[in-house]
Structures are given as structure tokens and as C-alpha cells.
Amino acid sequence: MDPTAAKYIGAGIACIGMGGAGVGVGTIFGHYLAAALRNPSAAQGQFGNLIFGFAVTEALGIFSLLIALLLLFAL
Amino acid sequence: MDPIHQFEIKNLFPIARFGGVEIAFTNSALFMVIGLAVILLLMLGATSSRAVVPGRLQSVAEMSYEFVANTLRSSAGTEGMKFFPFVFSLFMFILVVNVIGIIPYTFTVTSHIIITVSLALLVFVTVVVYGFWKNGLHFFNLFVPKGVPIYILPLVSFIEVMSFLSRPVSHSVRLFANMLAGHITLKVFGGFVVMLGSLGFLGWLGAVLPLGLTVALTALELLVAFLQAYVFAILTCIYLNDAIHPGH
Numbered sequence: 001m002d003p004t005a006a007k008y009i010g011a012g013i014a015c016i017g018m019g020g021a022g023v024g025v026g027t028i029f030g031h032y033l034a035a036a037l038r039n040p041s042a043a044q045g046q047f048g049n050l051i052f053g054f055a056v057t058e059a060l061g062i063f064s065l066l067i068a069l070l071l072l073f074a075l
Numbered sequence: 076m077d078p079i080h081q082f083e084i085k086n087l088f089p090i091a092r093f094g095g096v097e098i099a100f101t102n103s104a105l106f107m108v109i110g111l112a113v114i115l116l117l118m119l120g121a122t123s124s125r126a127v128v129p130g131r132l133q134s135v136a137e138m139s140y141e142f143v144a145n146t147l148r149s150s151a152g153t154e155g156m157k158f159f160p161f162v163f164s165l166f167m168f169i170l171v172v173n174v175i176g177i178i179p180y181t182f183t184v185t186s187h188i189i190i191t192v193s194l195a196l197l198v199f200v201t202v203v204v205y206g207f208w209k210n211g212l213h214f215f216n217l218f219v220p221k222g223v224p225i226y227i228l229p230l231v232s233f234i235e236v237m238s239f240l241s242r243p244v245s246h247s248v249r250l251f252a253n254m255l256a257g258h259i260t261l262k263v264f265g266g267f268v269v270m271l272g273s274l275g276f277l278g279w280l281g282a283v284l285p286l287g288l289t290v291a292l293t294a295l296e297l298l299v300a301f302l303q304a305y306v307f308a309i310l311t312c313i314y315l316n317d318a319i320h321p322g323h
Contacts, residue, residue, distance in 0.1 A: 048149060048309060055306045059245035062252045069255070073079070 011071040021061025078262035106182045110172040151316040166308040173300035186254040195247035206318035217321040
């Protein structure tokens with residue numbers, strides 16, 4: 001296979017990983033919202049935990065984006 | 076219309092030359108100085124006429140102080156407040172620089188990984204040095220969670236060590252990749268407007284949609300700019316908490 005084509009295909013495949021991060025971030029915000037509607041008075045105190053979980057989950061998607069960017073522009 | 080063109084570093088004027096390495100004042104440095112000037116003017120303006128009932132500028136300064144102080148206090152305890160100037164500087168710098176970057180024809184300092192890696196390594200080294208200085212070898216308790224059965228402890232410790240070492244990577248790449256990806260997306264949608272606009276009258280009608288989307292994406296970018304500054308600050312607080320209270 002042409003190496004340049006393989007590079008672009010690889011970048012595309014790497015982006016699939018971001019779908020998993022999307023599922024994770026959606027789960028976090030969805031569950032936060034569901035819990036916040038059940039007990040609105042406790043919601044404000046958990047906002048920091050929400051952002052922490054969001055950041056840690058999002059990092060995994062960012063890693064796959066990084067691989068795609070490296071393939072496209074750096075390697 | 077190259078979407079990467081906006082991240083180009085330009086030398087504005089040279090400062091010195093060491094061997095083959097040229098040290099120059101770049102557009103990145105210029106926008107860092109502008110960001111610092113904005114923070115300085117905001118804080119000086121807010122504290123010059125202190126009133127019991129705060130004015131608009133003073134409210135902004137008080138709100139940002141309270142916001143960072145509450146975040147730090149809730150995640151690292153009152154002992155963590157000695158790191159308040161550090162966390163506040165990081166938060167304000169990243170926030171102001173991100174927001175300046177949204178303005179068209181400006182440069183986003185945090186869209187370069189060398190900047191975010193420097194900030195993340197500063198946090199990482201602070202955590203390691205302060206953790207060992209304050210707790211000595213008890214700092215290694217961080218890698219030995221309590222209540223874990225002894226036969227899976229080696230595996231758990233290994234995972235803890237790996238996750239500790241990958242912290243500066245994820246800490247820096249998160250900020251960098253969010254700013255980079257957001258600005259590339261804006262540029263690509265902006266390119267659609269120009270391409271459709273060059274087609275004539277029908278193109279003008281079609282260009283309304285991506286133009287509206289660009290405006291909406293800019294609003295989203297403003298949210299991301301704030302959120303990423305907050306995420307960077309809160310992760311710094313959580314990492315500092317590990318250095319202050321290493322036992323799980």
C-alpha cells in the first residue's frame with residue numbers, strides 16, 4: 001500500500017477512539033443530570049467531581065485525537 | 076485556506092543568538108505579554124478603589140478570587156491554600172490567553188504544546204518536590220491504596236504508578252488539543268463560507284448556514300476556553316492534594 005494512503009487511513013481509524021470518549025462523557029453528564037434532578041440541593045457540591053470525571057474521560061479521547069494529528073502532520 | 080496557518084510562529088524582532096539558536100520575540104511571546112497586561116490591568120484597576128459595595132471591575136476580581144479559592148479549598152483542604160497564588164496565576168493566565176485567542180486575527184498561546192507542557196511539568200515537579208519534602212518516603216503511600224488484598228497489590232501499585240506518570244501528558248495534551256481542535260474547526264467552517272460565497276448569488280444563500288454555525292461554534296469555543304482553564308486549575312488542585320495528603 002502507498003505509505004501516504006496508509007497514514008491517512010490510520011489517522012481515520014485512530015479517530016474511532018474518540019467515539020468511546022464521547023460515550024463516556026455522555027454517560028457522566030447524563031448521570032449527573034439524572035442525579036441532580038433527583039436531589040437538586042446536592043448537585044452544586046458534586047460539580048467539582050463532575051468536571052474531574054469529565055476531564056479524565058475526555059483525556060482518553062484526546063489521546064486518540066493526538067495520534068491522528070501526529071499521523072497527519074508530524075510523522 | 077490552510078487551517079494550520081493560524082498557528083504559525085512568526086519572529087517579530089530578534090533578541091539574541093546563542094550558537095545556531097536564535098532567540099527572538101515571537102507573536103506567541105507578544106500575546107503572552109498582552110495576556111499578562113490584561114490580568115495586571117484588571118487586578119490593579121479592581122484594587123485601586125476598594126469599596127465595601129464592589130463596583131463592576133472589583134466584582135470581577137472578587138468573583139475570580141472566590142471561585143479559585145473555593146475550588147482549591149474543597150479539593151485540597153485549608154492546607155492547600157498556601158498554593159493559592161500558584162493556582163490562581165495558572166487559572167487566570169490560561170483563561171485570559173484562551174479568551175484572547177478567540178478574537179479573530181489573534182494568536183492562541185495555549186494551542187502550542189510546548190506552552191502547555193511547560194505549565195503541566197511545573198505542576199508535576201511542584202507536586203513531586205513538595206510531596207517528598209513534606210511527607211518524605213510516606214509520599215509512596217500514594218501508590219499503595221488502603222484495603223486492597225495483598226495478592227493484587229503489585230498490579231494495583233503498578234497501575235497507580237503508571238497513572239501518576241501519565242498525568243503531565245494528559246494534563247498538557249488536554250488543554251493543547253482542545254484549543255487546537257477548536258480553532259481548526261472554526262477555520263474549516265470559516266473556509267466553507269468563503270468557498271460558497273465565491274460561487275455567486277446561490278452560494279451566498281448557502282453560505283448563511285455555515286456562517287451561523289461559525290458564530291455558534293465561537294460561542295461554544297468561549298465555553299471551552301473557560302472550561303479548560305477550570306479543568307486545568309481543578310486538576311492542579313487534585314494533584315496538589317495528593318502531595319499534601321498522600322494517604323488514600
